[in-house]
Amino acid sequence: MKKWYAVIGDPIGHSLSPFMHEQWFEEHNIDAAYIPVHTEPFELEKVFHAMRTLGISGFNVTLPHKQAIIPLLDNLDETAIAMSAVNTVTFNGKRTTGWNTDGDGFVRSLMAKQPDLEGKVLVIGAGGAARGIAFALKKAGFDSVTITNRTFRRAEELAEAMNGNAVTLRDAELSLAEFSTIIQTTSVGLAEDEGLPLSLDHAAAGTLAADIIYNPLETPFLKAAEAKGCRTLNGIGMFVYQGAIAFEKWTGVSPDTEKMIRILTEKLGGTYVNR
Incomplete structure (x- = not known):
């Protein structure tokens, strides 16, 4: 059947x-x-x-x-x-x-981009996606995870739940150079005129900036990060990996994630770069 x-x-x-x-x-x-x-x-x-x-x-x-x-x-x-x-x-x-599977999907995407990633991580946002990513990062061994959010109380609640840290958006902006990875989990960026979730003026060159949005492939946040000399990661990998984990649970089969990332990147009008 x-x-x-x-x-x-x-x-x-x-x-x-x-x-x-x-x-x-x-x-x-x-x-x-x-x-x-x-x-x-x-x-x-x-x-x-x-x-x-x-x-x-x-x-x-x-x-x-x-x-x-x-x-x-x-x-x-x-x-x-x-x-x-x-x-x-x-x-x-x-x-x-x-x-x-959202959080684990993001971590798989992150580690595919840079397997030896370490250092302090900043998560922007405190909603469901941020929660999943924060817990998955902790499970994967990232000890220093900081949460920032427009509503600071929500950042505090998530940080408390995962034994992490919380900072205001302003404090996060001023201390961006301390973080080796910055993860944007909010819906800001789905429209070009929405601006940024926070200023990237103090981001250090070489920092890995990730956005969980995959359409558009290059959000205003990623464009601003690239202009500051940051390396970037869009949300297509997270989308594919979270789906692959579900597929594995249903069928017992591990699909070709790299091939799918290429197919979807090109389908969305992007250029695939083998990581």
Whole structure:
């Protein structure tokens, strides 16, 4: 019987997940399909039960359902518990387990860019993505992780949860040269006229500046970082690696992530550079 998988979200038409997973199914001769399911918030429970009744083998969860899906699931992985968010669901019979692969996906992308990365890390933002990345960095052995956010109290709450540090945006701006890695996790940058989440005037040349946004491939934040002599990393690697981890959980197969990064980079109008 043909297996099927899905991604649910609102909106969902922009998602590249169906393209990516269908490519992987084809490459590995897996008889399966992956479809986008537009799910408005009031429909979430109905859609979840319908997919389970129809025999779905697993699905991804994107905005705005990463927290709302949790009460519907039978089990949560420890990472999903720590992050209070789920982006991947697996099935064991009818029983469901929620996972979050976002943070680990980002760390895989980061380490692919520079395997020997060390030093102090600054995370800009305190939302779900920042939370996942911060916990994944700690799990991967990064001891010095600092959180900054427009609303400082939220930065403090995340820092306290992960035994990290919190600084105001102003203090972060003035001390940027202390950080070897700066990670931008907010939605600022999806539009050209939104500006930057913080000033990069004090960033040191050679610092690795990462943005989790992948469309556009080069955000205003990355452009400003490059102008300061920083090395840059866009969000396409995080997107591919988080999807690969989900694919591995569903199928037991590890897909070719480097090839997919190339395909999606070129699909989005960029030029692929072998890292």
